Amino acid sequence: MTSRTRTVRSPRILYLAFFFPPSRSSGVYRARATAEHLAAAGWDVTVHTAPREFFTRYIGSVDPSLEQGVDERIKVRRPGMGYFRWERDIRRYGRFRANMPILANAGYNWTQRHFFPEHYASWIPHVIARALREHAHKRFDLVLATGNPFASFAAAYWFRKLTGVPYVLDYRDAWTFNQFTEEHKYPDGHPAWAWERRTLERSALTVFVNEGLRGWHAERYPAAAAQMDVVPNGWEPEILGRAAYPGPASGRPLRFGYLGTITEAMPLRVLFDAWRIARAHPELADATLELYGHLGFFKQSADPLLDQIPLREDLGVTYHGPLAKTDVGRAYHSLDALVFCVPGARYVTSGKVFEYMATGKPIVSVHSPDIAAVDVLTGHPLWFGVDRLDAQTVANSMVAAGKAARDLAEPDFAAALAHAERYTRENTLAPFEARLRALAGR
Structure with missing residues (x-):
């Protein structure tokens, strides 16, 4: 047979x-x-x-x-x-x-x-x-x-x-x-x-x-x-890896960061005005704001956007330029808190929010309070949202996120990663x- x-x-x-x-x-x-x-x-x-x-x-x-x-x-x-x-x-x-x-x-x-x-x-x-x-x-x-x-x-x-x-x-x-x-x-x-x-x-x-x-x-x-x-x-664990508990950020200046393309549509004025206010707080007096990413999607966008970044002020703001996708994980690892700055209203999610959540680190919102990304962030234990988009409100969230980074406990970090795991x-x-x-x- x-x-x-x-x-x-x-x-x-x-x-x-x-x-x-x-x-x-x-x-x-x-x-x-x-x-x-x-x-x-x-x-x-x-x-x-x-x-x-x-x-x-x-x-x-x-x-x-x-x-x-x-x-x-x-x-x-x-x-x-x-x-x-x-x-x-x-x-x-x-x-x-x-x-x-x-x-x-x-x-x-x-x-x-x-x-x-x-x-x-x-x-x-x-x-x-x-x-x-x-x-x-x-x-x-x-x-x-x-x-x-x-x-x-x-x-x-x-x-x-x-x-x-x-x-x-x-x-x-x-x-x-x-x-x-x-x-x-x-x-x-x-x-x-x-x-x-x-x-x-x-x-x-x-x-x-x-x-x-x-x-x-x-x-x-x-x-x-x-x-x-x-x-x-x-987000892709095979690219970012899975974050390990970094411990509290103690004994050194805090490092805030933004990773992603920087565009004209972003609330950049609010971001930098908030940073000026936050830096006046003792918790963030020596903190830095590290910016990674392309300036716009087209080559002619770069110079006008670079002019909006307060690099010449003594604010601890640094623009590092674009990152290769394979270097993104290392950049996230170097930061203590992330600044989620995006344009738009209730129909905007943004792809970057998923990577931010996967770091297990505090996230500061710099966006309209009713964007669709809020649905994704809700329940994240280290998310510091805003009820309105203005410099003082965002600065308050930055200070709160900085304190959370100083006191980061392993259970909170693990809960943040568990929230992000739903979105691999x-x-x-x-x-x-x-x-x-x-x-x-x-």
């Missing part, structure tokens, strides 16, 4: 993630973590991302260290795109644009109105053409598209129309809604509204980073509400992966 062993094919997913390493966009961490989690769970993962030269030449926003250690099983493809919106060197213009710039601009604007209303629209046909070739060779079971940009959503929509392969949408940010100002980005009748409705209503599943964004979209698009869910961000990437992505597997018919 003979038996035959049937080989079970791994589920195959096409992941449309425009921002992927070496990009250092804020959304790249969720994209990389998602791709790696799927590969580790046995998926055959193909990522479509932007051409490398878009990050290096056109926006100057790269972190080569983010490519190090990416799971070798992940196949990264870089379909082409046009650079009309970003090209400033007239020597690189095509003949048509160089000789008839007004007509070229008119043609570009027409495609924005009638094809897809986003500057990344030229990526869509390149993605679809390459995906169709790959699909013909070996079938995709599912498409996952993350935005922004939302050209990835349109590409997923068109690929489904052509092949029947279902797709899932991941809103890292809002498309038609400004979560920082809580205003609509587009006037009524703008084609972006129709495209958002079209892609949402045909999605097999749509996920958001917090409940506030899910609720806003469910209310505006009720026909798609049943397929909406929340997948929060998280494994814990936040495992239920999502199970739903994707069901949608892929696996």
Whole structure:
């Protein structure tokens, strides 16, 4: 009697993630973590991302260290795109644009109105053409598209129309809604509204980073509400490591720190005014404020932001510049308390808060008291929140956090780590992966 062993094919997913390493966009961490989690769970993962030269030449926003250690099983493809919106060197213009710039601009604007209303629209046909070739060779079971940009959503929509392969949408940010100002980005009748409705209503599943964004979209698009869910961000123990109890910070100056990209949208004036007030307190008289990270997402942002940091005042403020992802854990270890400074209101979570919690150290909030990140921080035993965003209130929290660092007890540290453990990437992505597997018919 003979038996035959049937080989079970791994589920195959096409992941449309425009921002992927070496990009250092804020959304790249969720994209990389998602791709790696799927590969580790046995998926055959193909990522479509932007051409490398878009990050290096056109926006100057790269972190080569983010490519190090990416799971070798992940196949990264870089379909082409046009650079009309970003090209400033007239020597690189095509003949048509160089000789008839007004007509070229008119043609570009027409495609924005009638094809897809986003500057990344030229990526869509390149993605679809390459995906169709790959699909013909070996079938995709599912498409996952993350935005922004939302050209990835349109590409997923068109690929489904052509092949029947279902797709899932991941809103890292809002498309038609400004979560920082809580205003609509587009006037009524703008084609972006129709495209958002079209892609949402045909999605097999749509996920958001917090409940506030899910609720806003469910209310505006009720026909798609049943397929909406929340997948929060998280942190990676394999990158940060798991923190060890550092003991009380006694007998030396306290070290406060901020890690993350510094942007114009952050309440920097409140942060530094609060620090000036806090330094007048005996507990923080010799404390330092260490800043790590890029200055903005684009190279032209750096100088104006650097001017806002009071480096020339005798305040103990130091800007160390950007860190490689592999050095982040050591920077956190060197600090006694963390300053969670972020812009926005009730629809903003931020990915950095999860790393901050994973240090087990005191966290000072420098943000609006009703942002979505508060939902994540609630219950953290070493969180020092604010009931209003002003310098005196934040300074009071800084002083309280400094005292907590001086008296840090191991049970409080352990409770902080237990709170953070709920938000490891494994814990936040495992239920999502199970739903994707069901949608892929696996």
